[in-house]
């Protein structure tokens with residue numbers, strides 16, 4: 505006879521690990537199932553660190569959720585005695601009309617968030633690490649910084665297990681079905697039964713969700729660590745998380761961002777940076793370890809253009825997957841097939857900072873059938889035919 509659970513969480517990654525923790529903390533009998541080891545290097549939290557920031561350029565509606573996310577990161581840090589968040593500040597640089605600067609201004613005005621603006625010459629004086637084109641200005645958000653993403657997933661899973669959650673790893677969920685009695689979840693080793701189901705399978709969500717009207721595109725994203733010419737200029741404490749929106753400057757597109765250096769091996773070796781969009785679609789199942797010469801060039805380009813003292817040998821390249829919704833916003837809702845099933849997907853390359861609050865939201869949806877948190881704008885109703 506299979507064990508019966510209050511809730512089964514499929515996908516113990518960024519969102520699922522936090523969901524297992526919040527469910528177990530409420531006293532629910534929880535099983536987390538993941539197709540891989542936890543943590544692993546093929547999920548969307550790989551690459552050691554993720555940016556967290558409050559003045560949200562993507563949409564001001566995320567800010568109330570972010571306030572809760574900050575609080576919940578602090579809660580898990582305290583409960584686990586593990587440092588997961590480094591508040592370094594985030595520096596945005598770009599042209600006033602570009603996405604980064606205008607979005608940050610909108611979010612900080614709408615929600616009255618601390619954020620100072622810097623003229624071109626103030627920016628050059630305060631952050632001599634950057635050589636930016638005439639016309640670019642800055643915004644400095646003191647509340648921003650970065651999270652240790654792989655450690656955070658591990659920390660949430662361990663905390664969930666301490667609270668009684670069961671974990672099944674290297675066990676892909678093949679199928680699920682629901683009836684009046686509950687949910688049946690089929691894996692290679694058998695069938696698992698629960699009253700409620702949470703689906704948060706990241707890049708693999710397309711197959712498991714069975715929602716053809718909600719297209720998800722998985723893209724290949726490159727992360728790199730460089731040994732800078734002058735490492736002393738880029739250390740945590742003197743140098744913030746940064747984000748540059750070239751807005752077409754000399755043909756550059758997308759947003760480049762990076763992290764300060766530290767001596768902590770959990771953060772990787774060197775100065776880390778990456779590009780947020782545009783990127784190449786890839787099949788969700790592809791293993792993400794293969795890298796190419798063009799990846800190094802992508803990592804070095806913003807240094808050549810904007811941070812000459814950071815130029816140096818590329819130490820490490822990693823590849824990671826974004827799971828993009830059509831509008832770039834998360835998708836979190838009840839599943840149309842069953843009141844017993846909720847899901848979260850389509851985090852579109854900016855979801856990790858929300859993992860602490862998304863885990864809480866998913867636990868509330870599963871246990872209470874509702875949440876007071878403002879997630880209406882992330883629902884399915886924005887897609888046609890649903």
Ligand SMILES: Cc1cc2nc3c(=O)[nH]c(=O)nc-3n(C[C@H](O)[C@H](O)[C@H](O)COP(=O)(O)OP(=O)(O)OC[C@H]3O[C@@H](n4cnc5c(N)ncnc54)[C@H](O)[C@@H]3O)c2cc1C
Pocket residue numbers: 514515516517518519520537538539540546547548549551553554555556675676677678704705706707708709712725726727778823824825826848849850851852853854855856857858
């Ligand atoms: C390069 C890169 C940089 C990023 N930078 C940032 C950033 O700076 N700030 C930020 O906030 N966000 C950032 N993100 C985005 C963020 O990391 C993701 O939005 C987030 O990790 C997505 O979490 P998830 O739970 O949806 O997926 P995941 O964390 O990948 O978890 C999904 C889990 O589901 C499991 N699974 C899949 N299929 C099955 C199945 N059939 N059965 C059982 N288990 C299954 C997988 O093994 C995996 O463990 C970045 C992402 C990338 C790739």
